Amino acid sequence: MKIPVTEDLVLDTFNEGDAADIHIGIDDPMIFENTLNVPSPYTLQHAEDWIKFSIEQNSKSVYPEHLCFRLKGKAIGGIGMIKTDKVGYTHQVEIGYWIVETERGKGYTPAAIKAYCDYIFSHFNYVKICATVYDENTSSQKAIIKAGFAEEAFLKMHIKKNNTYKDCKIYTLYKPEI
Numbered sequence: 104m105k106i107p108v109t110e111d112l113v114l115d116t117f118n119e120g121d122a123a124d125i126h127i128g129i130d131d132p133m134i135f136e137n138t139l140n141v142p143s144p145y146t147l148q149h150a151e152d153w154i155k156f157s158i159e160q161n162s163k164s165v166y167p168e169h170l171c172f173r174l175k176g177k178a179i180g181g182i183g184m185i186k187t188d189k190v191g192y193t194h195q196v197e198i199g200y201w202i203v204e205t206e207r208g209k210g211y212t213p214a215a216i217k218a219y220c221d222y223i224f225s226h227f228n229y230v231k232i233c234a235t236v237y238d239e240n241t242s243s244q245k246a247i248i249k250a251g252f253a254e255e256a257f258l259k260m261h262i263k264k265n266n267t268y269k270d271c272k273i274y275t276l277y278k279p280e281i
C-alpha cells in the first residue's frame with residue numbers, strides 16, 4: 104500500500120532494506136532532543152528492531168499505521184500514530200513524525216502529514232488528531248501548521264524528558280465533517 108504525497112514522495116510501509124537509511128536518519132541529536140522515546144545513540148540494531156516491530160504491527164491491520172516517507176524509493180522519514188485506550192480518549196489519536204536532516208526545509212513533512220491525516224480520517228474511527236510539540240521545537244511547529252493543524256493549548260511542564268520538564272504546544276486537526 105502506497106499513499107501518494109507529491110510527484111516523488113509516497114507514504115509506504117517499512118521493509119528490511121530500509122534499516123541503514125533509518126539508522127542514519129534517526130541517529131541525529133535533533134531527533135533525540137525533540138522526541139520522547141528515541142534512544143541515543145540510535146544504532147543499526149535499533150533500526151532493525153523498529154522495522155521488525157512495524158512490519159508485525161502493520162500486518163495486524165488492513166490499514167498500516169507506521170509509514171515511511173519514501174522519496175524516489177529511499178526511506179527519508181517516518182510518521183505514525185500513538186494510540187490510547189484510556190476511557191474517554193479513544194476518539195483521538197496522537198501523531199509523531201521525523202525526516203532526515205538532509206531533506207529538511209523542503210516541505211516534505213507538511214505534505215506527508217496532510218496525506219497521513221486524510222488517510223487516518225478515511226480509514227480509522229478518529230475524529231481528532233493531536234501533535235504534542237516541545238515549546239522550543241519551532242521547526243515542527245511550522246511544519247504542523249503548514250499541514251493544516253491549529254495550536255489549541257499550551258501546557259506547562261507537560262512532559263519530563265531527561266530530568267527536564269518540557270513546556271508543550273498541542274496542535275490539533277478535526278475530521279472535516281464533525
Ligand SMILES: CC(C)(COP(=O)(O)OP(=O)(O)OC[C@H]1O[C@@H](n2cnc3c(N)ncnc32)[C@H](O)[C@@H]1OP(=O)(O)O)[C@@H](O)C(=O)NCCC(=O)NCCS
Nearest residue numbers: 134137200201202207208209210211212236242243245246
Ligand atoms: C520537524 C521536522 C519533521 C520538520 O520537517 P520538514 O520536512 O523540514 O518541514 P518543513 O520543510 O515544513 O520545514 C519546517 C521548518 O523547519 C525549519 N528548517 C528548515 N531547514 C531546516 C533544517 N535543515 N534543520 C532544521 N530545521 C529546518 C524552517 O524553519 C522550516 O520552516 P519554513 O519552511 O517556514 O522556513 C524536522 O525538522 C525533524 O525531523 N525534526 C526532528 C524530529 C522532530 O522534531 N519531530 C517532531 C516532533 S513533535
